[in-house]
């Protein structure tokens with residue numbers, strides 16, 4: 001199977017089963033015999049089509065009598081792939097885009113090959129103008145079409161931030177995310193790791209905000225890299241690393257992470273404690289606990305205890321037992337659209353229940369903190385109703401907790417003095433996150 005056919009299969013899986021792109025890619029790429037170049041092209045096509053779905057459908061609907069909603073699914077996906085290559089992917093010639101697409105249509109829906117051929121040739125003929133979004137009198141619909149978003153998200157951001165901020169955010173979200181490594185300081189130093197990576201021809205640089213963080217440019221097939229297998233680093237975005245830095249647990253402490261899979265923050269906290277004390281690492285999904293275990297093993301950690309537990313239920317045995325508790329709650333993910341572009345298509349209704357779930361988890365998590373202990377609440381979203389509003393309501397009902405200044409990092413100087421960080425992709429060039437640091441005062 002070649003790159004485009006693989007991309008078609010993955011896109012079908014995403015469209016029909018609502019899977020996340022990264023999960024669908026991992027599943028379909030696993031046992032496939034394809035060189036790195038073809039894997040690269042397939043990945044580019046998958047992310048490109050998912051990221052630009054509404055925009056591509058808008059172009060198709062401009063040119064086709066049969067509208068996207070009524071089209072055969074193979075034809076629709078192949079048209080999206082073809083138009084993406086012609087309008088948005090410079091590395092592919094128009095000729096190859098049309099020929100390769102049409103030959104796949106012939107395989108999957110022969111009678112539509114003439115139709116697809118005609119649409120793609122039309123796109124090429126009108127290449128200078130067809131890509132324009134001609135919705136001038138409705139800013140929300142214009143942006144929702146140009147950048148492919150559910151319109152409610154754009155409306156919400158324009159209301160909460162501003163039009164200028166929103167456009168800036170949409171631009172930043174369209175960029176490909178960087179890959180960051182967290183040095184395993186139990187086994188090496190950042191400088192040593194940089195040297196080893198460079199000797200393998202990997203371009204890398206330090207990230208000033210977090211002293212374990214390294215940015216890498218061309219690290220492919222990470223799981224087969226020997227330095228990775230030897231546990232010298234793990235993959236984690238800088239914003240996630242900041243959570244560990246903000247908690248800053250002392251050696252020999254008792255730490256509880258109530259929503260911990262796949263274990264990025266748990267393993268960071270355990271490392272920051274230098275393999276002393278204990279991190280109890282919980283998640284509701286058993287299959288995800290295996291991921292934590294494998295990272296714990298790979299990094300050589302011996303201070304992590306993994307447990308299956310539902311954070312929405314109060315665990316009476318854990319009350320007042322922990323020096324530090326992390327509630328890194330399930331959230332809408334609107335800060336990590338660069339990594340998971342399908343989040344752009346979530347409906348408002350799908351996210352409605354999240355603040356209640358988050359409040360409940362935070363409430364339970366707070367009960368496990370000792371007097372004088374620290375409670376961290378974090379999300380990978382930029383929505384106030386899942387962030388500051390949750391924390392405010394919690395503080396209104398729990399006057400034994402207070403927000404405390406965050407001195408461990410310099411990220412959001414406007415807010416960190418007041419005990420929280422708001423991180424935005426367009427301002428900080430890392431995942432959008434919210435982190436609040438609370439202390440139990442009595």
Ligand SMILES: C[S@@+](CC[C@H](N)C(=O)[O-])C[C@H]1O[C@@H](n2cnc3c(N)ncnc32)[C@H](O)[C@@H]1O
Pocket residue numbers: 240258259260261262263264265266282283284285288309310311312328329330331
């Ligand atoms: C934001 S992710 C956590 C990421 C993790 N802290 C890390 O750094 O790798 C949220 C996690 O909460 C888990 N989760 C969702 N509902 C839960 C519940 N009721 N109890 C415990 N975990 C839950 C999900 O399985 C998911 O892994």
